[in-house]
Amino acid sequence: MSQMNIPKSSFPRIVIVGGGFGGISLVNALRKSEVQVVLLDMHNYHTFQPLLYQVSTGGLEPDSIAYPLRKVLQDYPNFYFRMAKVEEVRPKKGVIVTDIGSLDYDHLVIATGSKTNFFGNENIMRHAMQMKTVPQSLDLRSMILENFEEAILTDDLHQRNALMNFVIVGAGPTGVELAGALAEIKKGILPKDYPDLDTRMAQINLVQGSDRVLPAMSPIASEKAEDYLQKLGVHVWKNVRVTDYDGSVVKTNTDLEFETATVVWAAGVTGTAVNGLSVEDCKAAGNRLHVDEFSRVKGYENIYAIGDIACMNLADYPYGHPMMAQPAIQQGKALGKNLIRQVHGRQMHGFSYKDKGSMATIGRNKAVVDLKNVKFQGVFAWFVWMFVHLFFLIGFRNRAVVFINWVYNYIRFDREARLIIRPYKKK
């Protein structure tokens, strides 16, 4: 295996795997420090995952929620980026092996995030759509639009309904936000775009295994969100688990079945683990790496994990922090400071998570927000949701373009990026 051609420097080398919220936050914390940083990612861009559902539903361009990783590192000497797929870590040698060569590290940070969890159901994996990356979200966008183009061609009522029937599995923020967006499209766009199709027959089904939507949020948020969804015409099915999908019929653990051409699987995620870190010691539930309060992977001195992939089970979070942007951002920042402390021979500080709350949007003027001391819903929550998402987007241009789109979509009840750029079904 050839060596990656990163020059040696007199500073310790920190290799970061993954340019998501955690990786970027760590990179920013290490700027101007006496370290060499090498960032590896399979893509050359950062993805703002919370807005992927808007790409899928034609509300936003993919390019405005992605940001070039090389630009994040610009103008800082001793910062390197390589587009690479990690194959293995060899902790004893202090080497990481990738598809473009191997690389020595002094400190290794695993920030690979999470991927969709199909819980081993291969049928569902083969036939359902997912929304964890930009290409996946664009595939879903294409498929939804292709289904409507197909629905208009057939006189078979059965088939036509299946093509206009959506089943979203999992009522976490992703599932709820997608269901709401589809309901608004059904109401505002489909009748105009398909005057010769009875789009009232389109159905949006949201299936949730537990007894409320948004189970990680407060009961009042769940209640209000379900209320909003119902007002938008979404069929919410609680206490129902999807057990199979063969590409045409969804089976559940109840008598309920759905005939549908589109299943979106948003029912769970699992850590994107890296080969070579010994499994017995490290992997907690959900394929995550057990880390201590310094984000150090258990059993290793100089290997760290942050974000979705890390399971830091402190007293207040016995199952690790929630797998979302905030813990990743805070852990990245804290680890950056700790690595600098370590380089200078100082004591590291234990991580403590500052819960900034959580939120979800269901549709125009409809959102739910849980903060530590206050919970609110409705128009104001919706403005807060938008403001927070604009704030955390990376890059001024992205913010401006997303803002323009949101204003336009709001005023015009429209989503103009309903384009089948790369067909998904007809390749």
Place this chain on the structure above:
Amino acid sequence: MSQMNIPKSSFPRIVIVGGGFGGISLVNALRKSEVQVVLLDMHNYHTFQPLLYQVSTGGLEPDSIAYPLRKVLQDYPNFYFRMAKVEEVRPKKGVIVTDIGSLDYDHLVIATGSKTNFFGNENIMRHAMQMKTVPQSLDLRSMILENFEEAILTDDLHQRNALMNFVIVGAGPTGVELAGALAEIKKGILPKDYPDLDTRMAQINLVQGSDRVLPAMSPIASEKAEDYLQKLGVHVWKNVRVTDYDGSVVKTNTDLEFETATVVWAAGVTGTAVNGLSVEDCKAAGNRLHVDEFSRVKGYENIYAIGDIACMNLADYPYGHPMMAQPAIQQGKALGKNLIRQVHGRQMHGFSYKDKGSMATIGRNKAVVDLKNVKFQGVFAWFVWMFVHLFFLIGFRNRAVVFINWVYNYIRFDREARLIIRPYKKK
């Protein structure tokens, strides 16, 4: 072959193949008339082709230069859209056959535009990139960025230079604009994005068979454009014809050879003809359909052709009108009026082309404009170029987003959509 399920109406049915500049202009001219309109296109969107080079070079999102065709037809009764690929016309039966079924027409309009002309060279067709559609432009964007990611990995100077070496064949507006954009990227973005790569070695070569760039424009425009290109560091090779490219070496009709991983073929277009229209009668040079002054394809009573595919050789344009947006737009509008006249039993009017001039941009503050009575170059020409392109873009949202991007790119000397969303080489 099944019938397409478009309801019969008491009005004559006009089937339009292609939703480019010509097709859209015709659709707009037919609004509120006593006709049924069926628009067919392979894509569900209109493409603003003059800005595709900015998609390729990361300056614009694909979604902001495309526009949903169904939205063009919205709110008009008796207007239908079908995403379909035309397989054949059967003029005697008055039927068009597509991959989604066949359809009777009273009037048929061919507005299929043009595609890249490789002049039968299969090697070049296999290895060169082209820029006539959104997916092609995105492929080129991915490939350029992948080449730089690859260049940084190799210690082989030869290979590295080939990866950073661009050969653009054809110095029409597309070739010139792409060369200028790449030169600006080389100057403004590459050194910052790839501090560990000697990007000064990147070369942009523009190869032109005749003795000047922009041969369809005035001599002063050609001269000025070449001057701008040279100032930007583009190598302009005139009177050189590319004869072969095997994926690594470009051969020409002279001693000149280029080692390069990227060839963009912008050396010619040819009509996207439709099967079934008898060739002897209709096809002029460049695979175009001969039409009379009413845009009627020669030999047929109720088949018309507009835009790039049409060759209307009147006295002032013995080889047909230039294959660009303006003739298509004007022919579409004129044909719309003529079809309405015909429906009402009135006399059709012969087409006369109003030359609104032509223009090309080379880089920031650098453009050339030829109007009928005045020709100018420089900053003012550049503003005119931008204004005209914004004006002809379809949709307010697209205009706003493109404008924001241009302002941002201008102020920051940047192009942030440098994202490898779908890798081209590593699939």
